[in-house]
Amino acid sequence: MPSPAASRLPLPGIDVWRVATAAFSTAGEDWHRDLLDGEERWRSARLRRPEDRLRFEGGRASLQMLLGHYLGSGNGRTEIAADSLGKLHLVPAGRMLTFNSSHSGDWILHAFANGVSVGIDVEKLDSRIERGLDDYLVALAPEERVALEQCPPARRSFQFVRCWVRKEAYLKALGNGLQRSPELVSIGAAVDGRVGLLYDRNAPEAAGPWNFVDLAIDDRHLGCLAYPGPAQPVRLCDEAAWHGVRGAWAARSGE
Numbered sequence: 001m002p003s004p005a006a007s008r009l010p011l012p013g014i015d016v017w018r019v020a021t022a023a024f025s026t027a028g029e030d031w032h033r034d035l036l037d038g039e040e041r042w043r044s045a046r047l048r049r050p051e052d053r054l055r056f057e058g059g060r061a062s063l064q065m066l067l068g069h070y071l072g073s074g075n076g077r078t079e080i081a082a083d084s085l086g087k088l089h090l091v092p093a094g095r096m097l098t099f100n101s102s103h104s105g106d107w108i109l110h111a112f113a114n115g116v117s118v119g120i121d122v123e124k125l126d127s128r129i130e131r132g133l134d135d136y137l138v139a140l141a142p143e144e145r146v147a148l149e150q151c152p153p154a155r156r157s158f159q160f161v162r163c164w165v166r167k168e169a170y171l172k173a174l175g176n177g178l179q180r181s182p183e184l185v186s187i188g189a190a191v192d193g194r195v196g197l198l199y200d201r202n203a204p205e206a207a208g209p210w211n212f213v214d215l216a217i218d219d220r221h222l223g224c225l226a227y228p229g230p231a232q233p234v235r236l237c238d239e240a241a242w243h244g245v246r247g248a249w250a251a252r253s254g255e
Contacts (some may be wrong), residue, residue: 007072010114013233019108024058032061055103069245087175119173121165122223130157141186161222169226
């Protein structure tokens, strides 16, 4: 019988993982699908494009391996569920480990924390954004539009995606972001020069402190981590760390 791993909780801060979608694209192999439950397989089958299925399946499979890594649950499936607004959490709800995931292009990102509602987003820079940039401006606050207009034309797509991943990470961390109008949220440099939440006019309550960590994935992808409260140490777990988790999982599985 495979021996379980040791729990790695509590975390000293927030861990961010990046996983290449290519890790799940070996021709003729679908080992990762064993980590999906019936509902996840059903959702994957409804995706028409193979690359979308790969990102979805890879995201859920790598999430299961990393949950086992943190919880010390070996290779057994960790039960997760979506709340009424679609945000995933451990079952039963209220457990210490919180997490969020995103995927786009060549990468899958995961963030893990101790009870802090984290949000993470990654977007691929491609020609579709550049061609349709004017259509996306409705999602920006006035200050964000001004910053975009001041960019050199060659940098406008980059600036938009940088702005958008910050906003998306914030809305995902809230958990009810789909109920908020993104153009009423402004994120940018505060008086101290750090990136912060300037305002969220969707909510009458004070915004409170928010932290934004820009993630330079590669020259074609941008990401951001957002979380509320005091600043915490953020550990960026690279591909070598992921291969270590994947290798430990394979060893326990007898691959």
